[in-house]
Amino acid sequence: MSLLGHGSEALRARHRKAAFFRLFCAAMTAFGMVVLVVLLTRIWREGHAWLDWQFLSSFPSRKPELAGILSALAGTAWLVVLTALVSVPLGVGSAVYLEEYAPNNRWTRFLEVNLANLAGVPSIIYGILGLAVFVRWFGLGRSLLAGSLTLSLLVLPVIIVASREAIRTVPASFRHAAYALGATRRQAVVHHVLPAAIPGILTGVILALSRAIGETAPLVVVGAFGYVAFVPAGVLDDFTALPIQIYNWTARPQEEFHALAAAGILVLLAVLMLMNATAVWIRQRARRNRPW
Amino acid sequence: MNGPALAERVTPASLFRQSIDWKELAVRGGLLLCASISVLTTIGIVVVLATESFGFFRHVAVHDFLLGTRWAPLLEPRSFGVLPLVSGTMIVVVGSAVVAVPTGLATAIYLSEYASPRFRSIVKPVLEILAGIPTVVYGYFALTTITPALRAIFPATEVFNAASAAIVVGVMILPMIASLCEDALSSVPRAQREAGFALGATRGEVATQIVVPAAASGVVASFVLALSRAIGETMAVTLAAGATPRFSLNLLESIQTMTAYIVQVSLGDTPAHTVEYQTIFAVGALLFLITLGLNVLAHRFLRGIHRIGE
Numbered sequence: 001m002s003l004l005g006h007g008s009e010a011l012r013a014r015h016r017k018a019a020f021f022r023l024f025c026a027a028m029t030a031f032g033m034v035v036l037v038v039l040l041t042r043i044w045r046e047g048h049a050w051l052d053w054q055f056l057s058s059f060p061s062r063k064p065e066l067a068g069i070l071s072a073l074a075g076t077a078w079l080v081v082l083t084a085l086v087s088v089p090l091g092v093g094s095a096v097y098l099e100e101y102a103p104n105n106r107w108t109r110f111l112e113v114n115l116a117n118l119a120g121v122p123s124i125i126y127g128i129l130g131l132a133v134f135v136r137w138f139g140l141g142r143s144l145l146a147g148s149l150t151l152s153l154l155v156l157p158v159i160i161v162a163s164r165e166a167i168r169t170v171p172a173s174f175r176h177a178a179y180a181l182g183a184t185r186r187q188a189v190v191h192h193v194l195p196a197a198i199p200g201i202l203t204g205v206i207l208a209l210s211r212a213i214g215e216t217a218p219l220v221v222v223g224a225f226g227y228v229a230f231v232p233a234g235v236l237d238d239f240t241a242l243p244i245q246i247y248n249w250t251a252r253p254q255e256e257f258h259a260l261a262a263a264g265i266l267v268l269l270a271v272l273m274l275m276n277a278t279a280v281w282i283r284q285r286a287r288r289n290r291p292w
Numbered sequence: 293m294n295g296p297a298l299a300e301r302v303t304p305a306s307l308f309r310q311s312i313d314w315k316e317l318a319v320r321g322g323l324l325l326c327a328s329i330s331v332l333t334t335i336g337i338v339v340v341l342a343t344e345s346f347g348f349f350r351h352v353a354v355h356d357f358l359l360g361t362r363w364a365p366l367l368e369p370r371s372f373g374v375l376p377l378v379s380g381t382m383i384v385v386v387g388s389a390v391v392a393v394p395t396g397l398a399t400a401i402y403l404s405e406y407a408s409p410r411f412r413s414i415v416k417p418v419l420e421i422l423a424g425i426p427t428v429v430y431g432y433f434a435l436t437t438i439t440p441a442l443r444a445i446f447p448a449t450e451v452f453n454a455a456s457a458a459i460v461v462g463v464m465i466l467p468m469i470a471s472l473c474e475d476a477l478s479s480v481p482r483a484q485r486e487a488g489f490a491l492g493a494t495r496g497e498v499a500t501q502i503v504v505p506a507a508a509s510g511v512v513a514s515f516v517l518a519l520s521r522a523i524g525e526t527m528a529v530t531l532a533a534g535a536t537p538r539f540s541l542n543l544l545e546s547i548q549t550m551t552a553y554i555v556q557v558s559l560g561d562t563p564a565h566t567v568e569y570q571t572i573f574a575v576g577a578l579l580f581l582i583t584l585g586l587n588v589l590a591h592r593f594l595r596g597i598h599r600i601g602e
Contacts, residue, residue, distance in 0.1 A: 014494055014497070015494060017494070017496060018494035018495055018496035018497065019496075020496075021496035021499070021500070022402075022406055022495065022496060024398060025398040025399070025401050025402035025405075025406065026402055026406070027398075028394065028395045028398030028399050028402070029398065029399045029402045029403070029407075029415060031395050031399075031466075032395065032399060032415075032418065032419060032422060032463075032466055032467070032470070033415070033418055035422070035463050036418055036421060036422055038437065039425075039429075039433050039437070042433065042436070042437050043429070043432070043433075046436070089326070090326045090329050091326075093322065093323050093325075093326030093327070094323070094326045094327040094329070094330065096323055097320075097323035097324055097326060097327040098327060101320055101323055101324070102327070110331075111327055111330070111331065114330055114331055114334055115330055116587075116591060117334070117584065117587055117588070118330055118333060118334060120517070120520055120521075120583060120584070120586075120587035120590075121337065121524075121580065121583065121584075122521075122523070122524020122525075122526070122551065122579060122580075122583055123524070123526070124524065124526045124551050124554055124555070124576070124579070125337060125341075125524070125576055125579065125580050125583075126337075127554075127558070128337075128340065128341070128554070128572065128573060128576045129333070129336050129337050129340055131558075132340040132344065132573075133336055133340065136564060153329075153333050156329065156330060156333070157330065160330070184313055184316050185316065185320075186313075186315065186316050186319045186320075210424070211424075213426075214424075214425075214426025214427070214428070214429075215426070216426065216427065216428045216526070216527045217427075217526035217527055217551065217555065220527075220555050220558050220559065221554060221555070221558040221572075223558070226559075243426055243428045243527075246428050246429070246432065247428050247431070247527060247531070250428070250431060250432045250435060250436075250531055251531060258432075258435075258436055261432055262432070262436075265429050265432060268426065268429070269425070269429070272424065272426075276424065
């Protein structure tokens with residue numbers, strides 16, 4: 001291989017090749033952008049006409065013009081709140097343990113490897129776990145609680161990783177100052193490290209929950225229903241969720257239901273965008289007001 | 293412990309011992325318990341998949357399952373050869389790699405070697421948005437946009453087909469490959485590029501002959517992780533590729549992946565403790581083993597990088 005071209009013809013050929021390669025990379029970069037634009041315009045064109053108050057406030061129906069996403073929205077809201085209640089304390093607790101308490105030994109390294117591998121387990125496997133453990137073994141049935149416990153396990157690794165990063169950014173001087181004043185480890189963590197890390201943790205939690213909102217496969221396996229014509233009133237009720245409803249409509253052959261699915265997708269994407277914007281806002285505000 | 297007994301044993305050492313902060317210990321124990329949940333999750337997955345698969349393999353011989361070429365667990369005469377599901381999964385995975393590996397790597401090269409910081413600050417959020425879109429949305433996109441386009445080009449294409457699923461999964465894993473590769477490429481020291489430029493290499497030559505080879509283990513790890521993600525991908529594949537287990541390599545026909553089969557059974561009313569019900573655990577166990585193997589492989593590649601970094 002010779003990097004140095006001899007003679008101007010060879011040099012020109014190399015420069016042509018370089019220019020072509022650059023163009024190729026630019027075109028490939030454009031591919032992703034183009035797909036996103038096509039996807040969003042397609043969904044908007046199909047769905048926006050169906051987006052109205054009636055769509056948001058009605059139950060699913062066999063007649064497309066009467067169908068809506070009320071039960072799906074309610075189910076998703078229930079799922080998010082329950083999942084947050086379970087996964088946030090467990091995730092932040094794990095992160096605090098791993099960052100502030102864990103000794104550098106074999107058990108800790110095992111925990112780390114385990115977390116890395118869990119993050120790579122397909123979401124449908126969590127669904128199978130939820131089906132066997134929560135639905136059957138705990139006897140929770142196809143309930144909101146079984147669904148949210150399954151989603152909690154799914155997003156736990158994400159929350160742990162994000163919280164650990166947030167805790168790690170708190171300078172060691174915070175802890176040293178607390179210890180110097182006679183604080184115990186618990187006091188240093190609870191009064192100084194955690195408050196400083198909260199914006200970062202919050203950002204991670206919101207992003208993890210937005211992942212939970214979009215999850216379909218584990219909920220299908222745990223047994224979310226395609227057709228639910230009521231708003232769940234308790235954690236043991238049957239449920240459906242926004243992505244399940246979208247799946248259900250997309251899987252039907254009729255064009256009208258595809259349009260309904262597009263409208264549902266618009267709502268889902270709006271919710272996700274709102275959550276992501278909140279996360280970005282918290283992150284930027286925290287960066288400005290950082291006490292260090 | 294009562295008072296006098298306590299008073300008798302007051303020595304400097306015992307004073308120290310009594311200053312054990314029980315609250316502190318309780319907090320530590322509670323936190324350790326939280327951290328153990330993730331271990332319990334892993335144990336749960338392994339135990340559930342193993343026990344239910346064990347039940348399945350009492351009815352079906354292991355080699356019939358692994359080597360059989362006909363998958364018909366719900367229809368008579370029943371047959372439990374998993375190869376059609378594996379081949380369906382592999383068609384989608386290979387197809388998605390054909391779409392995502394060149395585009396992802398080229399995007400990463402463009403971002404790390406050519407793009408201005410301003411351009412990067414536009415492209416990276418777009419990639420994050422692509423990565424954050426739920427998979428059911430990609431399924432909708434495949435069915436309503438990609439499939440009609442394919443049918444316009446190849447009229448023989450079925451409504452549900454492997455090609456559409458492969459393309460859409462390729463789009464889904466593209467951001468993952470692009471961002472992991474970009475991390476790997478930008479961690480190559482600047483001096484190596486400058487050495488190339490000093491020898492008169494063009495930017496393209498520096499990128500392809502110096503930077504990419506130097507970042508090879510990170511690049512390969514990103515491919516492996518993305519493929520593992522593609523194997524576990526469910527809803528987009530279920531919507532686009534349909535539910536016809538077929539041991540064939542025809543991209544324009546409907547196929548069924550392992551994940552799509554699990555969804556199909558879950559949507560039906562299969563009673564527990566039947567062989568049909570246990571099939572999803574056997575298929576799930578196979579899926580879990582394949583993705584776990586790929587993830588371990590990817591992390592081995594990544595550990596290689598850290599060693600070089602040290």
